[in-house]
Amino acid sequence: MAKHKDKRPKAEKVAADIRALVMSGDWAPGEKVPSNAELTEQHDASNVTIQRALNILKDEDLLEGRSGSGVYVRDDAAQIITPASYMAPSDPGGPYSWVSEAASRGQSGSNKILNVEEVEPPKRVAAALDLSETGTAMLRFRIGLLDEEPAEVVRSYYPIELARETRLSDRRRIPGGSPTLLAEMGYPPREQADQVTARKATQEEHLLLELPDDVPVLEIFRIVYSDDRKVIEVSEVVKPGHVYKLGYHLPVH
Missing domain, CATH: 3.40.1410.10 (Chorismate lyase-like)
Incomplete structure (x- = not known):
């Protein structure tokens, strides 16, 4: 059993996992982010937690919301x-x-x-x-x-x-x-x-x-x-x- 536990809030954990996908290029610049329902299932998290995680990454300019369309990876790669x-x-x-x-x-x-x-x-x-x-x-x-x-x-x-x-x-x-x-x-x-x-x-x-x-x-x-x-x-x-x-x-x- 691992001795170390990740004590970060759930939203920060989800944001960290998504951030890694963006920085590595697995989620390409300009790519649409999966829906909240998909992310909720993938990360075993509530919709509120997913929204908080996405807002963290929007504040970092890694993701951007497009009115009436959804959330996208920023156009410029790292x-x-x-x-x-x-x-x-x-x-x-x-x-x-x-x-x-x-x-x-x-x-x-x-x-x-x-x-x-x-x-x-x-x-x-x-x-x-x-x-x-x-x-x-x-x-x-x-x-x-x-x-x-x-x-x-x-x-x-x-x-x-x-x-x-x-x-x-x-x-x-x-x-x-x-x-x-x-x-x-x-x-x-x-x-x-x-x-x-x-x-x-x-x-x-x-x-x-x-x-x-x-x-x-x-x-x-x-x-x-x-x-x-x-x-x-x-x-x-x-x-x-x-x-x-x-x-x-x-x-x-």
């Missing part, structure tokens, strides 16, 4: 984001890869800089940058927007000796993005290491990402290396977990 696409410097004179990658998907990408300052970073960032207990780093804190909607919250930290008196310490946007600037400074990004965690959003993340109630986020802790494995950037990236997937293409040795 987006697969390939993190390595954003590491390489942009072509000379080209836009930041966040903008060009968004354009390739038919979207408008932009960034809103929230803060740029010299700080004592979190412990794991300090460890990655090999800082002393009182060591500092340059923080660039921003929101990435897709079609004017918040898509990610990013805190990027740079070695202070590398960042001072450069555009990395300037609150203005960096032409071509930080990978391009770092390459121009003689530190081309060569490699990145990601740690991915799924968790509940902090209060700040909930507000900045304009999240529906209690949806998970994906947190990517990223270390970017240049030549000789010099650490040139450490980032904490947080994305809404109900609308984004991370895609990786890794060589097999």
Whole structure:
């Protein structure tokens, strides 16, 4: 007998099962959702519970009601984001890869800089940058927007000796993005290491990402290396977990 019990309300359990079908693509974008009677039978739940579950997923923009027709899966599938696409410097004179990658998907990408300052970073960032207990780093804190909607919250930290008196310490946007600037400074990004965690959003993340109630986020802790494995950037990236997937293409040795 299983020791662990799912203590969530029935509506949340049903919503979780349906959410998995949408995120996996088993229920395709634009597909009509089974009737309430069918869902009631499938999930051994009351009609009120099914309605609550569907409303949860409507609030998350995973489902949408169409007057006189029924409930449908949203037209846009969950987006697969390939993190390595954003590491390489942009072509000379080209836009930041966040903008060009968004354009390739038919979207408008932009960034809103929230803060740029010299700080004592979190412990794991300090460890990655090999800082002393009182060591500092340059923080660039921003929101990435897709079609004017918040898509990610990013805190990027740079070695202070590398960042001072450069555009990395300037609150203005960096032409071509930080990978391009770092390459121009003689530190081309060569490699990145990601740690991915799924968790509940902090209060700040909930507000900045304009999240529906209690949806998970994906947190990517990223270390970017240049030549000789010099650490040139450490980032904490947080994305809404109900609308984004991370895609990786890794060589097999």
